[in-house]
Amino acid sequence: MIHFQDVVKRFGDTTVLDGLDFTVAPGERVTLIGPSGSGKTTILRLLMTLEDLTEGFIYVDGEPLTHELRDGKRVARRPRDVSKTRRRIGMVFQQFNLFPNMSVLENITEAPIHVLGKPKQEAREDALRILEQVGLRERANAHPMQLSGGQQQRVAIARALAMHPEILLLDEVTSALDPELVGDVLEVLREIARTTNITMLIVTHEMQFARDVSNRVLMFDSGRILEEAEPDKMFSHPEHERTRRFLQAIL
Amino acid sequence: MSDLLDTLAAASPQLWEGTLVTLQLTFGGAALAFLVAVGLGLAALSPWVIVRTLVRVIVELFRGTSLVVQVFFLFYVLPLWGVELAPYTTGILALGLNYGAYGSEVVRGSLTSVPQGQWETTTALSMSWLHKMRRVIWPQAWALMLPGLNNLLIMLVKGTALASFFLMNDLTFVSDQMRRTAGTFTSYGIAMVIYLLIALALSWALRVLEARALRRLGLREPTKGETAKATAEAVA
Amino acid sequence: MTWDTEFALSVFPELLSAFVRVTLLVTVVGSLMAAALGLVWAITQRSLGRRSLPLRWVLDFIRMTPIPVQLLFVYYTFNNLSALTVGILVFGIHYSTYMAESYRAGIESIRKGQWEAATALSLPPHRTWRAVILPQALRATLPSLGNWAIAMFKDTPFLIFIGVLEMVTVARQIGGSTFRYTETFTIAGLIFLAASYPTAILMRRLEKRLAY
Ligand SMILES: Nc1ncnc2c1ncn2[C@@H]1O[C@H](COP(=O)(O)OP(=O)(O)O)[C@@H](O)[C@H]1O
Ligand SMILES: [Mg+2]
Numbered sequence: 001m002i003h004f005q006d007v008v009k010r011f012g013d014t015t016v017l018d019g020l021d022f023t024v025a026p027g028e029r030v031t032l033i034g035p036s037g038s039g040k041t042t043i044l045r046l047l048m049t050l051e052d053l054t055e056g057f058i059y060v061d062g063e064p065l066t067h068e069l070r071d072g073k074r075v076a077r078r079p080r081d082v083s084k085t086r087r088r089i090g091m092v093f094q095q096f097n098l099f100p101n102m103s104v105l106e107n108i109t110e111a112p113i114h115v116l117g118k119p120k121q122e123a124r125e126d127a128l129r130i131l132e133q134v135g136l137r138e139r140a141n142a143h144p145m146q147l148s149g150g151q152q153q154r155v156a157i158a159r160a161l162a163m164h165p166e167i168l169l170l171d172e173v174t175s176a177l178d179p180e181l182v183g184d185v186l187e188v189l190r191e192i193a194r195t196t197n198i199t200m201l202i203v204t205h206e207m208q209f210a211r212d213v214s215n216r217v218l219m220f221d222s223g224r225i226l227e228e229a230e231p232d233k234m235f236s237h238p239e240h241e242r243t244r245r246f247l248q249a250i251l
Numbered sequence: 252m253s254d255l256l257d258t259l260a261a262a263s264p265q266l267w268e269g270t271l272v273t274l275q276l277t278f279g280g281a282a283l284a285f286l287v288a289v290g291l292g293l294a295a296l297s298p299w300v301i302v303r304t305l306v307r308v309i310v311e312l313f314r315g316t317s318l319v320v321q322v323f324f325l326f327y328v329l330p331l332w333g334v335e336l337a338p339y340t341t342g343i344l345a346l347g348l349n350y351g352a353y354g355s356e357v358v359r360g361s362l363t364s365v366p367q368g369q370w371e372t373t374t375a376l377s378m379s380w381l382h383k384m385r386r387v388i389w390p391q392a393w394a395l396m397l398p399g400l401n402n403l404l405i406m407l408v409k410g411t412a413l414a415s416f417f418l419m420n421d422l423t424f425v426s427d428q429m430r431r432t433a434g435t436f437t438s439y440g441i442a443m444v445i446y447l448l449i450a451l452a453l454s455w456a457l458r459v460l461e462a463r464a465l466r467r468l469g470l471r472e473p474t475k476g477e478t479a480k481a482t483a484e485a486v487a
Numbered sequence: 488m489t490w491d492t493e494f495a496l497s498v499f500p501e502l503l504s505a506f507v508r509v510t511l512l513v514t515v516v517g518s519l520m521a522a523a524l525g526l527v528w529a530i531t532q533r534s535l536g537r538r539s540l541p542l543r544w545v546l547d548f549i550r551m552t553p554i555p556v557q558l559l560f561v562y563y564t565f566n567n568l569s570a571l572t573v574g575i576l577v578f579g580i581h582y583s584t585y586m587a588e589s590y591r592a593g594i595e596s597i598r599k600g601q602w603e604a605a606t607a608l609s610l611p612p613h614r615t616w617r618a619v620i621l622p623q624a625l626r627a628t629l630p631s632l633g634n635w636a637i638a639m640f641k642d643t644p645f646l647i648f649i650g651v652l653e654m655v656t657v658a659r660q661i662g663g664s665t666f667r668y669t670e671t672f673t674i675a676g677l678i679f680l681a682a683s684y685p686t687a688i689l690m691r692r693l694e695k696r697l698a699y
Pocket of ligand 1: 014035037042
């Protein structure tokens with residue numbers, strides 16, 4: 001379970017999130033939509049501890065992530081403790097961010113071996129199995145630069161999966177791809193949604209995909225949840241005029 | 252022509268000696284400079300303001316006050332404080348600290364040029380500092396920093412000529428001695444050619460390293476222009 | 488050995504005077520010369536293409552050999568020139584090889600479309616350079632040239648090899664006769680720092696300002 005409690009995020013003087021509260025149940029797939037700049041990426045980056053939390057708390061399965069309440073005071077947790085909680089979360093980025101100094105297979109096994117301490121052989125087999133899932137087993141020894149954008153993104157997904165996260169964060173993972181490569185990546189994600197019970201937080205403009213995989217859609221506007229609903233309801237009968245216009249604009 | 256060969260033959264033992272001294276200063280200085288550059292370059296990215304400030308002060312101090320002044324300081328001032336260093340140590344220390352300070356800017360610049368996404372991904376994969384440096388960030392930064400380090404290494408080779416001023420029998424000193432017997436053109440000409448060969452050999456070696464590093468990243472080599480600009484920034 | 492502030496202050500005027508008369512003079516004249524020659528090398532190389540290879544070798548030779556040896560070489564070869572003149576010549580030529588690289592970088596940074604547009608307008612080569620390429624290239628090159636001038640400035644104490652009385656040589660002489668090296672070299676270092684650090688900052692600012 002993920003729980004955002006009174007989360008405030010400021011960059012200098014600009015307040016991006018102002019007292020955000022929401023909860024995601026274990027195994028739930030939640031899609032975040034909303035206009036550009038509404039704070040969707042910031043939410044995922046806060047969960048991944050890539051941004052500092054200005055105020056408030058984030059809990060993962062009741063465990064505080066970066067800050068906790070101790071004797072009525074909000075204090076930062078020790079880096080080592082943060083790291084332990086963070087390991088339950090994986091993220092796939094818009095720009096893939098594969099390590100260019102490693103082969104596809106090495107990209108995937110690096111963290112399982114050196115962070116989780118998995119035996120090499122086991123990590124390798126696991127990586128190959130996951131590569132099979134994303135349809136790239138035969139490219140295991142290729143160099144990232146030799147792959148198309150869609151293939152690179154599937155490797156990045158495999159890399160995140162190889163850490164066996166309980167929570168997977170997907171930030172516009174198809175936005176940097178040529179249109180004809182989007183389908184394969186989404187297909188892989190659909191498959192993961194179908195065959196695992198990983199909790200997923202998804203930011204996407206692919207509404208059909210969101211409809212297919214998510215249990216719930218949150219519409220953001222200026223750092224607040226404007227409305228939330230099941231996908232069918234959100235996409236066919238949104239409550240707010242603002243949501244209707246947003247959906248019209250992107251469809 | 253045979254005159255030249257005779258002169259060369261007569262002077263060759265000293266020339267050889269001088270070349271060895273210059274090479275020793277070069278390798279000693281370069282090794283120390285590399286350690287200093289990596290140490291200060293990494294420390295410059297420390298999360299602690301105090302560390303970063305300290306690094307800045309050290310780097311600007313060494314960059315701002317001329318190698319010659321630093322050599323003289325070590326050579327003339329330290330003994331007054333009771334620290335007697337052998338000429339070798341003085342030379343290597345001065346070259347290592349001075350070019351190390353320049354090098355740290357190259358190292359820092361290369362580290363920060365590794366795309367932000369790479370750093371963020373190491374966080375997303377929960378890598379420790381040492382792990383992400385060793386396996387992800389450094390291999391990429393390494394390819395970027397080699398052209399800059401290459402230029403600095405050539406400058407360091409030239410900088411060793413200063414050693415003759417505090418009585419070391421390096422190449423410059425030997426050629427200066429040779430002038431009386433061999434004439435200006437021959438003596439300094441030979442010295443310059445030897446310096447050139449040393450510089451070319453080292454520069455070539457670093458370019459081989461660079462090509463290898465880039466190949467591992469699947470990248471093209473940078474243009475001469477990009478390298479020239481980066482160097483000018485580092486040495487100022 | 489204790490620090491004697493009064494003594495340090497007393498050597499300051501003499502060092503500063505040597506600094507202005509020699510160090511600054513060599514740096515300013517040398518830099519102007521290096522900037523002019525460097526531009527000539529860069530344009531020649533660009534215009535001659537592959538035929539400029541011999542020029543490249545000469546420039547590399549100068550760039551890869553130590554200034555002290557070059558100073559001694561020129562000083563004893565042309566013994567009718569004053570040591571100061573030799574200094575300016577050697578520094579100017581040595582650093583022109585570095586500045587040539589900076590100009591090249593600036594010229595390379597100009598998009599191909601600029602050359603093509605000039606050709607499409609049938610501009611003659613000298614107009615293409617003067618009116619189109621150089622104004623843009625210089626903008627990109629200026630901070631780089633400034634940085635090399637600072638580097639030259641910090642190399643001026645090498646003049647000691649041909650006996651020019653520049654600041655560090657003077658400092659060494661005073662130190663030798665009074666045995667107060669700490670103060671003299673500290674002051675000399677501070678004067679260097681006071682001149683080079685602000686200039687380096689200025690170049691960094693300039694670079695940001697001039698970037699398109
Ligand atoms: N590093 C940053 N510094 C300053 N402002 C930022 C930074 N990152 C994001 N912002 C601002 O935060 C707001 C929300 O950004 P973001 O979370 O990326 O929105 P979204 O992903 O919904 O498009 C935007 O106004 C953006 O300009
Ligand atoms: Mg976003």
